[in-house]
Amino acid sequence: MSVGIDSIGLIPEAGGIARVIGHQAGYVGVVADQLGSKVVGAVGASTGAVNGLAGLGDTSADGLISTGLTVAGFVPGLGQVAAGLSVFHDVYLTARAIGQCH
């Protein structure tokens, strides 16, 4: 779940998944990219908002900081880097947990 939410930041604005979403809606080329990018952005914003709202109940320092920053804007390229690092951090934690089970 956390890997899925983190990886939203990795989706580029043009081509790839954004274009596929645009094609599904019956658009082609740049228009498909633009529509797909809007959908991806909306999903990212909504998951961010869900996380932010989930954090509202958390009155610890971490929770409050997380909630505050979720509603702040960010530079997309940095979001991409943060998402990449986070995903691989989660992958490492998962691999370590599986290793400990064995």
Add this chain to the structure above:
Amino acid sequence: MPLAKEIKNDVKNDIKAAKKIWLPWWGVLCLGIVSLPLYWLFDHFGRLNLALPTFNCIAVLGFVIAVKRNLRRHAWFWGIMAILATLHVPLILFVPWTTKWVPALAIAAIDSGDLIVMLTILSVVGKFMEGQKTAAPDSGH
């Protein structure tokens, strides 16, 4: 307040330039693959909580250098970058970072705040250095 306005415009333009920077998918993949053994290294020393803040700080410093690459020939720019990098060391070491999951979006917002502060510092110092250059008397060459 023309100087304050100039600095504000500078920072706005820098943020605009920063928003246009995107890594290719293979760049993000390489970054992740390189980070995996480093996560293991941090974990080995029992400081996995410092791994993400360290990598994100390095990424933000890299971003600042990419945005302000037109200043790369100025010695003062590298001096300021060295000072900013040094200031990040106590920030990483002494803030009680969590090992719990924090959404990447929240990490990106912290990174963005850091980026904007650094761009503002560089803009202020840049204006100061420009002012010194124009105020300096001709050396007579």
